[in-house]
Every structure is written in C-alpha cells, then in structure tokens.
C-alpha cells in the first residue's frame with residue numbers, strides 16, 4: 418500500500434487488450450482526491466492495443482505478454498506483481514482467460530467489468546446477442562473474478578435502456594459511458610469494506 422495525504426491507496430495493476438478507455442478512466446480516477454487506488458502497473462496481451470499508445474505518454478510502467486504460453490507468462494507476471502507489491506488487479510477490457518492457479522493466488526482481489534447485466538450474456542459478443550434477442554435493457558457489471566467465466570460475486574451493476582434505434586455499436590457506446598462511472602464507484606464500494 419502507498420500512503421498518500423492521510424489515506425492508504427491500494428497498489429493496483431490494470432490488465433487490458435484493446436482501446437483502454439476503462440484503463441484511462443481508472444488512471445484518471447486514481448489521481449482524484451481520496452481515490453482508494455494508485456495505478457502502478459499495466460499489462461496488455463496485445464502490443465498494438467490503443468491503451469499502450471496512451472501509456473507511452475505517462476510514467477506508468479507497462480509490459481506486454483501475449484499469453485501464447487499462458488503458464489509461462491503468468492509465472493512471470495506473478496513475479497512482477499509480487500515485486501511491485503500489487504494488491505489489486507482490475508481487468509479492463511482484458512480478453513484473455515486467466516488460469517485457476519493465477520486467480521487463486523489473487524483470490525478475491527481481481528475485479529472485472531463486463532458489458533452486460535450478469536448473469537445474463539456472459540462471454541463474448543455481448544451487445545450483438547442482446548440486440549438479436551430484442552432485449553429492452555442491458556447494462557454493465559463490476560464483479561470479482563473467480564474460476565468460472567463472468568460468474569464471480571457482483572459488486573455493482575448499472576442498467577441501460579435499449580432504444581428501438583440502437584444497434585450493437587450504439588449500445589456499446591452507451592454502455593461504455595456507464596462503465597466509466599461504474600468502475601470507480603464499485604472500487605470505492607469494495608475498498609470501503611477492507
């Protein structure tokens with residue numbers, strides 16, 4: 418933990434795969450007054466992730482692991498996380514599946530944001546499936562990661578109304594906006610209890 422102006426901030430790593438808008442938002446949040454986290458490290462499985470372009474303009478440490486040899490990569494990642502004394506991992510658009518062993522080592526300390534109202538629409542292509550099923554509502558969920566995909570304890574959810582004009586792209590934008598509000602809120606909620 419890092420002590421900053423009277424409050425303890427949890428050293429946090431963010432894992433990304435793509436655009437990194439949730440990552441950017443969490444970095445912004447970490448710099449706000451009384452934020453409970455400090456972003457110390459970012460991991461991407463994709464060296465071309467847009468999020469990496471942004472990180473190059475910051476002082477935040479990052480590394481790329483392509484997860485082609487997941488067990489090897491995870492061992493190296495665990496070493497880095499231990500060395501940097503990381504207490505919390507926030508998955509933010511991270512599209513790789515972590516092993517049971519990795520999740521066990523960070524038991525209860527990995528959070529994920531998923532663009533649906535879990536337990537509905539776990540997995541990929543969420544918005545496409547929601548639109549195809551003519552759902553009236555979708556949303557986003559922040560949950561603790563356990564060994565089953567998108568199934569851990571829910572911390573917070575936000576419901577979003579789907580309009581008749583929405584397609585998967587417009588819905589994804591609408592939900593992403595809400596994700597940016599929900600992730601910081603969920604972190605505050607979870608971390609106020611420890």
Ligand code: GAR
Nearest residue numbers: 435436437438439509510530531532
């Ligand atoms: C977000 O909508 C996030 O919820 C989703 O990927 C997007 C990443 O956007 N995550 C998943 O689908 C995880 N299964 P971002 O890179 O701009 O944060």
